[in-house]
Amino acid sequence: MSPQIIFKCFSLILLLLSACVFAGEEPVIERVLTLKTATEQAVQDNPDLAQMQARAQAMAAIPSQMGTLPDPEISFNAMSLPVNTFNTKQEDMTQLGAGISLAIPFPGKLALREQAAAFEAEAATQSVTEVRWRLLSEVKSTWWLIFYLDRAIQIVDSNHALLQQFVQIARTKYEVGEGLQQDVLLAQLELSKLLDQQLMLKASRRNAAASLNALLDKPANEEVRLPDKVESQLPTIKRESLLYRQAETSRAVLESNRQGINAAQSRLELAKKDVLPDFNLGASYGARANTPAGDKRADLLSLNLSMNVPIFAAQKQAKAVDQRTSELMQEKYALQDQWNKVRSQISQGYNDYRRAKDQVVLFETGIVPQARQTVASMLAGYQVNKVDFLNLVRSQITLFEYETQYWKALTEANQSLAQLNAAVGEEEIYE
CATH class of the missing domain: 1.20.1600.10 (Outer membrane efflux proteins (OEP))
Incomplete structure (x- = not known):
């Protein structure tokens, strides 16, 4: 193979490699920022507006919380347990029990709390629009x-x-x-x-x-x-x-x-x-063991209702x-x-x-x-x-x-x- 042919082949390979390299490059185009594009980008990306939207979403989750009853409380207890033997059969009053209680606000209070929170959530939504x-x-x-x-x-x-x-x-x-x-x-x-x-x-x-x-x-x-x-x-x-x-x-x-x-x-x-008073309603169940002689003791049920006095x-x-x-x-x-x-x-x-x-x-x-x-x-x-x-x-x-x-x-x-x-x-x- 003559040197001229080798040179032409080498040049062709370099040309092809250059084409492959530059084919993957995209021309840099400087984009023009129109007024419409600027406003759209601001509404989409502005962090101040985004944080106000997040605040409004957080406020919208509050009303249902304010209008819901408090979670009930569950308790477990051991009553009248003799400390000398810790034997549950020794005393008649000894009992192992479980109870549940629920705080109940006076009728209408929960609705007003939920209503106030709903108005505040709507105000937060309007603040997003203002921002x-x-x-x-x-x-x-x-x-x-x-x-x-x-x-x-x-x-x-x-x-x-x-x-x-x-x-x-x-x-x-x-x-x-x-x-x-x-x-x-x-x-x-x-x-x-x-x-x-x-x-x-x-x-x-x-x-x-x-x-x-x-x-x-x-x-x-x-x-x-x-x-x-x-x-x-x-x-x-x-x-x-x-x-x-x-x-x-x-x-x-x-x-x-x-x-x-x-x-x-x-x-x-x-x-x-x-x-007006708020109420607390509770119930507890006490299980008693049989007597040492084998006689059966009856279990006990307790109910209670309490209220605060202003x-x-x-x-x-x-x-x-x-x-x-x-x-x-x-x-x-x-x-x-x-x-x-x-x-x-x-x-x-x-x-x-x-x-x-x-x-x-x-x-x-x-x-x-x-x-x-x-x-x-x-x-x-x-x-x-x-x-x-x-x-x-x-x-x-x-x-x-x-x-x-x-x-x-x-x-x-x-x-x-x-x-x-x-x-x-x-x-x-x-x-």
């Missing part, structure tokens, strides 16, 4: 903050490229004697300012990404990539009074407070019943009623305070959304297009020495600020929508 809405609001607000920072960084990069062109134009005009050196220095200074803004924006972006990763139960340093484009059309929301009415029935924290009132009312009724009712049960009455008033005041907070949250979100939406329209249809036209006009005038360089740079910086403010307003509008959803407790807040 879920708060989580969704935080995720959406953080996601939109990252989206805004991405747009701001893009605008800085774009303006950096434009200012570099301005520097080149100023330098060219200076070299041919038609410009000033201060124009070149001014443009370089603005470039340095943009670099400083870029550093700050990127640092803020990393912090926001770490916060979002924490909400999604991911490593804080994991890369977060958002889509480049989103729906910029802002919806029309319902009137403020309608949102109030909607939140009164749908906001979970209000329902949780109502269940707290119900639980406090049940505990008050239970405290009033504590002046002789310290003024210092104990009456004070418990006072305590439960105050706790009931506390829950009622807490509900009223929470309702005031809910209305305040709705009003703030409503006003913030309307303001941000109006700003979006103003920047999108008026300010930004006019600023772009101004920059284009200034650049054309500068190239023919009709506009000084300082005004040209100022117009470009102004355009940069307006474009950034547009994306900030759009972000704040969507963040306000997320806060309104959480404040009302529903997604359907639109007309």
Whole structure:
């Protein structure tokens, strides 16, 4: 076999081995985190929400325990056993016995205990819903903050490229004697300012990404990539009074407070019943051995009924009623305070959304297009020495600020929508 054929065969083997190795490797695809995906992952993986769900499940297991009678007690005993001989046949009263007893609360007490626990379990369930809405609001607000920072960084990069062109134009005009050196220095200074803004924006972006990763139960340093484009059309929301009415029935924290009132009312009724006695019912059976002469002794059966006597009712049960009455008033005041907070949250979100939406329209249809036209006009005038360089740079910086403010307003509008959803407790807040 010739050396050329051997070389070709060896090359073919290497090619096949390379194909086999790389065939098992999958290309690394950086996934885009949409807002919908972020909210779904948060609801599924967030540990704070998970621990609230576990707490609600634990609370749901309590009512049946509170409404069930105590476990009966079984006892074994030896009565009247002579210690000199320990002979069970010696004395007539000697007996070996077994007994059972059961504590029975006064009728109605168990039902009230179960009822109070059921209301508390429902309040815990409503707390899960409240935490879920708060989580969704935080995720959406953080996601939109990252989206805004991405747009701001893009605008800085774009303006950096434009200012570099301005520097080149100023330098060219200076070299041919038609410009000033201060124009070149001014443009370089603005470039340095943009670099400083870029550093700050990127640092803020990393912090926001770490916060979002924490909400999604991911490593804080994991890369977060958002889509480049989103729906910029802002919806029309319902009137403020309608949102109030909607939140009164749908906001979970209000329902949780109502269940707290119900639980406090049940505990008050239970405290009033504590002046009534609880009972203890028992029975025991005593087996006696035959006499030494062989005569049979009869076995003995004992029954007993006992009850507690609340002789310290003024210092104990009456004070418990006072305590439960105050706790009931506390829950009622807490509900009223929470309702005031809910209305305040709705009003703030409503006003913030309307303001941000109006700003979006103003920047999108008026300010930004006019600023772009101004920059284009200034650049054309500068190239023919009709506009000084300082005004040209100022117009470009102004355009940069307006474009950034547009994306900030759009972000704040969507963040306000997320806060309104959480404040009302529903997604359907639109007309």
